[in-house]
Amino acid sequence: MSKFIIGKDRNQTEFFCLEQVIDQSNSVRIIDLFVDSLSLKDMGFKTEFIENGRPAYHPADLLKLYLYGYLNRTRSSRQLEKECIRNLEVIWLLKGLVPDHNTIANFRKNNPKAIEKVFRSTVSMANHFNLIGGTLVAGDSTKLRAQNSKKNNFNPAKIERHIAYIDNKLQEYQNQLAQADGDIVAQNEIQEKVIKHKNQKQKYQDYQKQIEETNTTQISTSDPDSRQMITRNNITEVAYNVQTVVDEKHKIPIDFKVTNQNDSKAMGGMLRRTKTILGHTDFKALYDKGYYTGSEFDYADRLGIEVLVAVPEVAAHAPNPDFDVEHFVYDKEKDCFTCPAKQVLTTNGNWYNKTNGKSVTKMKHYKTTACLSCALMQQCTKNKKGRLIERSQHADLIYENKVRVEQNKELYRKRQAIVEHPYGIIKRQWDFYYIMTKKSIKHASADVGLIFTAFNLRRIINLIDPNQMKKYMQLLWLTFLSYYKGFKAILKQLFFSKSKTTFFNLSLNHC
Structure with missing residues (x-):
């Protein structure tokens, strides 16, 4: 046996x-x-x-x-x-x-x-089966790598570098041809290289023309809709950006959208879709600081949806941080600011367009002549004409969001646990960190x-x-x-x- x-x-x-x-x-x-x-x-x-x-x-x-x-x-x-x-x-x-x-x-x-x-x-x-609460959702995005290498992704600066390199090589070949005068074999070999590099140069010039005609910033040759994006810690990948909305009750995604854009203009559209899916606007939405955009707060307000978006750090500091813009007190009734030195900055009431990429935001300017005689001016600004404060047309909504976040810190802490749950399983456990298909969004x-x-x-x-x-x-x-x-x-x-x-x-x- x-x-x-x-x-x-x-x-x-x-x-x-x-x-x-x-x-x-x-x-x-x-x-x-x-x-x-x-x-x-x-x-x-x-x-x-x-x-x-x-x-x-x-x-x-x-x-x-x-x-x-x-x-x-x-x-x-x-x-x-x-x-x-x-x-x-x-x-x-x-x-x-x-x-x-x-x-x-x-x-x-x-x-x-x-x-x-x-x-x-x-x-x-x-x-x-009552697995969706519909009262609290969290939105975020994740980058999924496209079937397109970085080598096959081009932007204007990269194309110019390639063309400059080819021009240098062509000049070298011209010098070699002059030195190989009478050596037919060597001349033929050099001519073959010249033709090859000229064809490459024409290819890059075609890419350049395509970028100019389509008003795009990048070209991907294997998967045309994919874009080079920052994934983490300034590491870039040619990828797609997948927007998702996840319900808090059981971490179930209720919506997704594949894009090739960053997060700054994505929140409003996803909230509109979420409103349609849930059938009401009686819910709170949590987003990170990547979605902190005035026009998106305006969109959410018009939809009647309460959002909590993390407030990013101040992008530019005064010579002395005590004079950062957050320390200037705004008076809504008088439409003016009071600086830490107790001087009042007023506006002429005109709106000015401020362009950031393709988006345009209306701004009011606030200033005072008291800056020129102020003893603290060197701590406040490097501008010789004095301090200039800009106030966006969406400033009230931005301030209301800041108050909501400060008053609901425990609620906002749930955001990461809600929205990162599906990403953890999909990308880490299932190993689906890349897009399987190619050639279009x-x-x-x-x-x-x-x-x-x-x-x-x-x-x-x-x-x-x-x-x-x-x-x-x-x-x-x-x-x-x-x-x-x-x-x-x-x-x-x-x-x-x-x-x-x-x-x-x-x-x-x-x-």
């Missing part, structure tokens, strides 16, 4: 049923039910194809494959194709189908809007949409009893079927008796 556990004989013939191999509690069954409960046609997936030629794969099968892959840290279309052959869970999920990796990849990049609607359905499911949105859909499904699976989820999704499937096939009355009679819960009956009545 052997002292070790011995495996089965490989030549032994066995019969098994796929349904019996997959345990009833396996999360792959949740994926199957979830996708079957969706109205894929209404979401924008293509479900009708011309009849000639080879039949297409149903979008439900490809969506199931992707959700399974993302939930198991597999995003590559080639890897997913392999899983269709060797993974029993995938074989059960797709009923033995093995789509080609090109078919799998095309499904993802061709359905960004539809995938976003699948994500929205996970938010609706979470809301149904739409393709990147599809990848990010699947990431957040998988994250929400995992959160819901972990928080809700699987049997409850199955009942909910079966109900969705039945009501969907009854709506489209006219079987509402029959299904209600066959599947729902008087002993069922009021919720199920009410759900059918509101189909």
Whole structure:
């Protein structure tokens, strides 16, 4: 008798049923039910194809494959194709189908809007199970590296350096040609280098022209919509900036948007979308100092949403910090400032445009002639004409935000714990720190949409009893079927008796 556990004989013939191999509690069954409960046609997936030629794969099968892959840290279309052959869970999920990796990849990049609607359905499911509080949200962004190297990203300064380098090389080749007079072999070799460098120079000149014509600041050749951005500690990556809004109750993302812009102008748009998703404005939103922009406070105020945005440090200090602008007291009724030396700075009432990049802010200027005779002027300013204070058109809203942050410090401390939770899992645990697709922001949105859909499904699976989820999704499937096939009355009679819960009956009545 052997002292070790011995495996089965490989030549032994066995019969098994796929349904019996997959345990009833396996999360792959949740994926199957979830996708079957969706109205894929209404979401924008293509479900009708011309009849000639080879039949297409149903979008439900490809969506199931992707959700399974993302939930198991597999995003590559080639890897997913392999899983269709060797993974029993995938074989059960797709009923033995093995789509080609090109078919799998095309499904993802061709359905960004539809995938976003699948994500929205996970938010609706979470809301149904009371997993979304809707009273406190936190917003932030994370950089996901694009499929574009820094070498293939160009800005005007970088292009000028390349052109200058090529001009120097061309001058060197001209000198070498003069020295190689009569040596035909050497001249031919140098001419080949000259032609190569001239072609390179033309390429960079074309990039230069493209930047001027499109009024952009960068060009990325592999993934045109990606941009070089600061990720942390002045380290840059060619990446996309993903804006997210996360609900405080169970750290569930309720919205995302893939951008190639920084955070300064992102808050207002995300708040508007959050208002639509939650259906009300009775919530607080927490943001970090990257979103500290006057126009965005104005947008939030017009929406009627209370925001708490971290106040950044003063960008420029006076020679003596005791004379920083924060120590100047503003009198709203008289529209003037009083400086630490008790002098009054007044305005002529005119508004001046201050440009910062593409944005323009209206400012009032405040000053006094008393600066010229003030003994403390050297501590206050280096301007020989005296101190000039600027006050933005959004100054009142900026001040109100500062007061809110100071009065709700404990509440604001929750921001990082709320919004960083999904990033920690997605980037650290799942290793999804880069965008899988390339060539457009739409393709990147599809990848990010699947990431957040998988994250929400995992959160819901972990928080809700699987049997409850199955009942909910079966109900969705039945009501969907009854709506489209006219079987509402029959299904209600066959599947729902008087002993069922009021919720199920009410759900059918509101189909």
